[in-house]
Amino acid sequence: MTLGAKFDAGREAEAHSRTSHRVTFDPGNQQVWYLPGETLLDCARRGGVRVAAICGGRGLCKACVVRITEGLAAAPSAADSEFFSPQEIERNWRRACQTLACGDCRVEVPARAAAAPVRTQVETEDVWVRPDPAVRLCPVTVAPARLAQPSADDRRLIHALSETWPGAGSRIDIEVARTLPQAVRANGGGVSAAVRFGEVIGVVPTGKEPLLGLAVDLGTTNIAALLVDLRTGRTLGSQGIENPQTAYGGDVISRIGYARRSPGAPRQLRDLAADGINLLARMLCEQQSLDPSRIADVTVAGNTAMHHLFLGLPVDRLGVAPFAAAVSSGFDVKARDAGIMAMPGAYVHLLPNIAGFVGGDHTAVLLAIGVEQEHHSVIAIDIGTNTEMSLIHNGRLLSLSCPSGPALEGGHIRCGMRSAPGAIEAVKIDGIRVEVETIDGAPAVGICGSGVLDAVAQLYLAGVLTAGGRMLKDHPRIRLTNGQPAFVLANEQETGGAPVVFTQQDVRAVQLAKGAIRAGISILLEEAALEAGEIGQFVIAGAFGAYIDLESAIAIGMLPALPLERFAQVGNAASIGAKLALVSYPHRATAQSIAASSRYLELSGSSRFNNVFVRSIGFPERKEA
Amino acid sequence: MTLGAKFDAGREAEAHSRTSHRVTFDPGNQQVWYLPGETLLDCARRGGVRVAAICGGRGLCKACVVRITEGLAAAPSAADSEFFSPQEIERNWRRACQTLACGDCRVEVPARAAAAPVRTQVETEDVWVRPDPAVRLCPVTVAPARLAQPSADDRRLIHALSETWPGAGSRIDIEVARTLPQAVRANGGGVSAAVRFGEVIGVVPTGKEPLLGLAVDLGTTNIAALLVDLRTGRTLGSQGIENPQTAYGGDVISRIGYARRSPGAPRQLRDLAADGINLLARMLCEQQSLDPSRIADVTVAGNTAMHHLFLGLPVDRLGVAPFAAAVSSGFDVKARDAGIMAMPGAYVHLLPNIAGFVGGDHTAVLLAIGVEQEHHSVIAIDIGTNTEMSLIHNGRLLSLSCPSGPALEGGHIRCGMRSAPGAIEAVKIDGIRVEVETIDGAPAVGICGSGVLDAVAQLYLAGVLTAGGRMLKDHPRIRLTNGQPAFVLANEQETGGAPVVFTQQDVRAVQLAKGAIRAGISILLEEAALEAGEIGQFVIAGAFGAYIDLESAIAIGMLPALPLERFAQVGNAASIGAKLALVSYPHRATAQSIAASSRYLELSGSSRFNNVFVRSIGFPERKEA
Secondary structure (H helix, E strand, C coil), X not given: CCCCCCXXXXXXXXXXXXXXXXXXXXXXXXXXXXXXXXXXXXXXXXXXXCCCCCCCCCCCCCCCEXXXXXXXXXXXXXXXXXXXXXXXXHCCEEEHHHCEEEEEEEEECCCCCCCXXXXXXXXXXXXXXXXXXXXXXXXXXXXCCECXXXXXXXXXXXXXXXXXXXXCEEEECHHHHCCHHHHHHHHHHEEEEEEECEEEEEEEECCCCCCEEEEEEECCCEEEEEEEECCCCCEEEEEEEECXXXXXXXXXXXXXXXXXXXXXXXXXXXXXXXXXXXXXXXXXXXXXXXXXXXXXXXXEEECHHHHHHHHCCCCHHHHCCCCCCCCCCCEEEEHHHHCCCCCCCCEEEECCCCXXXXXXXXXXXXXXXXXXXXXXXXXXXXXXXXXEEEEEECCEEEXXXXXXXXXXXCCCCCCECCCXXXXXXXXXXXXXXXEEEEHHHXXXXXXXXXXXXXXXXXXXXXXXXXXXXXXCCCCCCEEEECCEEEEXXXXXXXXXXXXXXEEHHHHHHHHHHHHHHHHHHHHHHHHCCCCHHHCCEEEEECHHHHHCCHHHHHHCCCCCCCCHHHEEEXXXXXXXXXXXXXXXXXXXXXXHHHHHXXXXXXXXXXXXXXXXXXXXCCCCCCCCC | CCCCCCCCHHHHHHHHHHCCCEEEEECCCEEEECCCCCEHHHHHHHCCCCCCCCCCCCCXXXXXXXXXXXXXXXXXXXXXXXXXXHHHHHXXXXXXXXXXXXXXXXXXXXXCCCCCCCCCCCCCCCCCCCCECCEEEEEEECCCCECCECCCHHHHHHHHHHHHCCCCEEEECHHHHCCHHHHHHHHHHEEEEEEECEEEEEEEECCCCCXXXXXXXXXXXXXXXXXXXXXXXXXXXEEEEECHHHHHCCCHHHHHHHHHHCCCHHHHXXXXXXXXXXXXXXXHHHHCCCCHHHEEEEEEEECHHHHHXXXXXXXXXXXXXXXXXXXXXXXXXXXXXXXXXXXXXXXXEECCCCECCECHHHHHHHHHCCHHHCCCCEEEEECCCEEEEEEEECCEXXXXXXXXXXXXXXXXXXXXXXXXXXXXXXXEEECCEEEEEEHHHCCCCEECHHHHHHHHHHHHHCCCECCCCCECCCCCCXXXXXXXXXXXXXXXXXXXXXXXXXXXXXXXXXXHHHHHHHHHHHHHHHHCCCCHHHCCEEEEECXXXXXXXXXXXXXXXXXXXXCHXXXXXXXXHHHHHHHXXXXXXXXXXXXXXXXXXXXXXXXXXXXXXXXXXXXXXXXCCCCCC
16 A cells, blocks of 8 residues: 555646657656656656655755656756756766756656655554543444334434434434445344434444554654544544645745645645545555545544645645634544545534644644643744654743754755665764664665754854854865865765765754754743742653754754753654543643643744854764763 | 526637537527437537426426427327327427437427426515524734744634634634634734634624524525524525535436446535535525635535535435435535535534434424424424425324425426416315416416315316316317327417426326325324324424315315314424524534434335325315315
């Protein structure tokens, strides 16, 4: 089972009728008819070939880098020289989103640009909570209809329910009603009604199959889901895939931009999110030989933009001040109205958002770490393109979001890539010796988030970077391009191809990212008149946060220099929060009260933030490594 | 605005590619490409030409009679001679459902077969009830979002609601949410929320427009609707149209049969019912210069089969013992899930059914006549193909349904037709003098229900029929065909075309119908150990019942010989019941208790019914006219 940009057979036929050119994508030798005027990125998307496009295909990043290995492509633009060295241009490296084909051609998509299967942190430690789900399964025996007493199917079912489960069910969902005559006669009338607050949302033959729930962490980059037995609270399986919307923009802002560019785009993004969740449900159920139509309840935690795109809410206003969300409260929607396959009358519950840039995923993290019962001073932080963080202090909750950019996830980094085989995830520099670790031990092809953080820290600790972030040129691993230095992390011999380098520009990007994060932390502390040392626990949530080296993060000043034991890298806590809200209905009220009681600090356009941010860009004093 | 079988452009193009034959339908000169193998009825339906088909196109009735005026049609079948005289066959009269075209041809659809605009009894006296609707309109002022307090649109709306209307609304329908950013900013935030039990189902600019509701009587033959101001309870307009499903069967049984014959048919019938209701809503709103999207609530009363077809519930089991309905209880469904255009989150409420053949329309009649407060002994009856009746006696309610067939509505009657211009609606026979009245005074083209009843009564009173129903042959108006007598109600000179006759077979059909009805009445009385004379009020509901001559009905023994003042012909009381449930929410609970407390007597396969039925077929002793 795979999922990608959908192959559009209609447009492929149209393309064929208008052209005789074909583009062949490697690896995979996949041929796609080329529609005149489209870019290689458009062509790849149409053909279902996955090419990363962090900026959404607007030519702002280099994520979609490809090499034309045969045939003709349009000449490189002036802008290309900003992204590529003359040698790279000569070797036909191009950005797929900016390049047209002029005839048959063959295009190599390097591992760095291919959106490969991703490492998602869904193996997070499971939590147990007393099951108190919104949906209950009520086994009954429905009497057959008799001529002498020709009672309707709905009345016989509701009557049977009221006998065994007083007060359980009195209404029937229309889609359940449409299959009721068949359903109540199955298994000789020995059936079980799935009931949600008086409404029958499904009728199944009574048997041993569990009552299933799906807890979803709908991230900008990845979607992760847990399949849960609602009656025991046990997690039956977990799975992550890349968010299929990624083909239309790697970050929230470019995704919103895409949604605004064409009338059909919001619907397309909405369908892609639903497709992704449905695929996860099918994969998880298949692993357990269960039927996805037995899923009786679904919870979704996503950032505000993902929440809106999934629900089909307008996102226009999320991108402009005052960044007002359409919906913040916890929201229930019929699964069918959100395109999710489940029991005929099932609902999807979306966890409440806190603000336009602090979404239900952060609420889920706060729910997972139990902030409502917390008596310490705690900071919870989820690092990403946008970094959300909250301070819990004296029973009060203060949240903010800071624009940390994609650098820490490998975006806008010269050799940046996702967490995929061959990505450098750890770096050690000892004098002139450089050691790197790659995911799966594959030859290095690029560098992912945790590697980026390590690289900067190690370059700084090794004296290659000044405290201001300037890259010194006297290390033997330094190469100069147009006078700009770059540090070679893996050379041609080590990679068996292009070298993996870390440039001065990359260092600057990381400084901006870590500066924004540290500024956010400082402002939270200032608001509560706390010193960093007074923070009893510092919780780092999210897939990226799970893999970072804390010492590197402290070394570059991204995180305050607390004793390491005060940090907790909790991985995908948003999934856990979604699971809590799924298994235990009262946790939805808790999430609602967390979101509603949180005070949100808007940093956008704040001169205070800018001041603290500028102070936070440099590196702290070096300590002995 | 017109509505008919939908013109299917796709199939029309397909037809054109496969044939060069065209069928031209008169009047109207409408040309339709002829798809090889289809009947003239199929062709007419595809082209949107309306031809009645009481039996659903199975060759069992003669409703779809047409004349081939030019070109070729397949030779008449042996069965045609049962339906037509040799002269008629010679003049190319055929049943459209049994006739193929062999080349270009021109087909005349006579007024009798064209489904003309119908007379529906929606002008029934209006009732007033204290408004207590399910939906309330709550004007509020929604504060703008501010950067310092970037509260989401849903929270600001719910907050504004809670300030002015405590407890009014806490949830928002997904379709309302999808337009929320625009809606809450309209009119400077001066908006009104339509709220239904805590759920916001619409947001409109605050203004003078009424909060609209639609009360629908979804009949097998006709659909009638009342547009109501929910806040005053005032009826703003009423309108009736033929049920667009009629093209696929004139009565419930043939409609159910059609639904079972092909997988797509239930969906088609469901869409047609919704189309009809939506058309009525548009017509009624247009008359008042109102916007149908302001309709905030809809109630529908229909017989059980119409109820099921409209909701998309399976009807298979309605046609076989024990005739169990899928759903009987009062049912709420989102308007969008039923295909009804209204406010984005509006609901449709279906009145509860009593049994498989006593539906929500009968419940609505009982609600309209206030049976729950009735202290007399009352019989309420709705005459149709199926006649439903209830006896209210000593606070108890007994209901039954009897198969009276279509004869009383002009179906399966040689010259039978709908209530349309030219239909004979009253007959007076005085010796050899015959006087007829037609609808709109047009030249007679056929005979409709009230005329059928009059004809039999007058033939009996004039001595043309014996007490057993045999037609004597000595009246000058009698003509013999194959030895079978027929009475000429209007001859060629009077009609300017074919004569309108009433045959021995027609008399027999009416005897079966009125015998079934009278048997039902007798059984109700027997069950309560009452004599007919003890009935204090005899309520006759329905369009047909509104037009019948009571003396004729008594003369042939269809109704018991009570003093005329005890009868009440209340017309479309089902519409009134639907309106009560629309304007006053508590009336829905009353309807539910009426339906649930009614004892239903199943007559199907009952030897007791058969005995009483046989006794009821003959005519009672003649009284002085």
